[in-house]
Amino acid sequence: MTANASTNAKIDATPAEMQKIENKPKNGAEILIQALQEQGVDIVFGYPGGAVLHLYDAMYKNPIRHILTRHEQGAIHAAEGYARVLNKPGVVIATSGPGATNLVTGITDAMIDSIPLVIFTGQVATNVIGSDAFQEADIIGITTPITKHNYQVQDVNDIPRIVKEAFHIANTGRKGPVLIDLPKNISNAIFDESKANVPDEVYLPGYQPTYKPNYLQIQKAIQAISEAKKPVVLVGAGVLFANASEELVEFVEKYKLPVVTTLLGLGSIPGNHELNYGMGGMHGAVVANNAITESDLIINIGSRFDDRLTGDTSRFAPKAKIIHIDIDPAEIGKNIRTDIPIVADAKEALKSLLKNDFKAPDTAGWIDYLNNMRTEYPYWYVEDEKEMLPQQVIEMIHTITNGDAIVTTDVGQHQMWTAQYYLQNHSHQWVTSGGLGTMGFGFPAAIGAQFAKPDKKVISIVGDAGFQMTAQELALLKEFNLPVKVIIINNAALGMVRQWQELFYESRYSQSLMPVQPDFVKLAEAYGLKGYCIRNMDEAEKILTEAINSDEPVVVDCRVKQLENVYPMVPSGKALHEMVGVKRI
């Protein structure tokens, strides 16, 4: 250890001694921690290593809580879960080289789903950067396409400014991950306050996101809405990032506008709201996709017209005029032609739509039509006499928690079933990896969500395969007694891959069955946790009720039918109205 270790604050220091400690010049690491505190950060997720030793030493003396995950990927997904639930930046620290590269999947996930993160990576000392030094990786080069912005600190006196800018960039405009690469010598260099240039307000001339909508565009939107016969409000995560759920519900209720959400927009309006026609897209509700196809006016608020939502873009909403409200101008017109573009924050746009009293469109007939369709084409499955179905398990979880829990999912069939059957009552309680579809996301994200909301029930619904990508984080449930409920929808398969192989490759199950699984109960026990295995709905009711209502962490291995498929489905390349499996057979 360096001579710096002697600055360890003594609990029993006299005031004079304290004064001395406080006046002692600070190094970059200490300044960085101070800058984090100024941003109100009280928890970080990370993993130490050589290049961040100064940082960890500074943290040792400091009140910021650090959660040591068991893999850097666990840390970043936890930070994403935390950020989704609280709608503020999650903070991650990793060392240089392998520590930094282990974050890459999570950074990409956060980028594509606009999750605010501030990530610190250690870097080798400035005098050896570029020499292939031990644990050197060009993380700036690697993360340039997957960050909203990144910095490599070149001067210790820039740290406070860079940290302030990073939080500003991550959490404003279209949110996203910002990475700060900190060379080791800089974290140990002595900070000189007189040379630090920290503005009171962050001002970045090249970054001025537009929050307020253009007045004329709003007037055009109002006219289009008044004249519409079959309007649909398409809601994406932008509404959640803008904390605009209340305004959304007020707006659609006032003008009786049917709502369809994206996968990531779930929760922005209660799942059982009468104007909510559910999720659209590849595995969306028949009524939702039909609403889009039949609509004469799509009012897209904060969704980026992702291909999993639109299906064949050339035949998306063929009869509709399109209003697209997005804080990111680059999303407007990117995938779908737009008639009335509105660059704005979702909340500001909704507020200005609400401020204007205008003639409500006559949607009674349209709503009747949609209501009939909703009744006619619900999500469906066919009970199996012998085997438990994944959909039944998720319905059961919904019943037990009353739709009030924070739910995180991994990626695959169980994710789609959870989106279909776990209707969210509240906003910011749905945590899933949408754009990147990152297996291994769901469980660590639940850990982050539970740290964010210690008093909420957090249920992590994961596939047996995806869970195994980050299962080592079980240690955290024990260590922090985090009462996360891990529900494994175990079909002993890469279910979603297997489904595509069944449907499009004549059931050639190439590498999609996983006959050998760990004993998940014993795995839980190995980490000192309670584990259960259930095979039928009677067991499910009893054990899930008990497990979910307990205050402890629990792992439940749910053995479900292997060959169950997610329906309905828009096969890839097809248009939304070309769904298959729309009705119970």
Added chain:
Amino acid sequence: MKRVITVNVINQSGVLNRVTGLLMKRQFNIESITVGHTEQPNISKMTLVVNIEDDVKLEQLIKQLSKQIDVLKVNDITDKAIVLRELALVKVVSPPNLRLEMNAIVEPFRPQIVDTSKNVVTYQVIGHPDKIDAFIELVRPYGIKELTRTGVTATVREVQQNFYDQPTLSLLK
């Protein structure tokens, strides 16, 4: 279609990488790119010549570039009155018996001879990229030993004709 786009950026390390990486990631086809300082300290200007399929792609390019934190301004100057310039160094085989003839032929392009040896002459030619193309074609039959081009830089003319009176002329093809 070919478009000339200027990008003013904060002169931060990594900004060039961010811009070119973005063009690659979004599959834009760069014909040339030049960068240099401007009259303002800390601000550099890039001039891109890109091949773009349609207006939707063009709009995307401009928006994606504008979105970068260190990008201050993006302008598509293709349809404005502009001065476009490029410099080329062309090393041509030029035996003594042909040299006079060659110099006479290239004269209208007003190249400068910047290096000579017994059998080779190096011309420096400056102008609109079309002019440079023409120059190259002209000397090609003599045998080009080496050719380097700087890529295009551009500036918008002070006086612009009234946009509406003007047929939409593109200075590039």
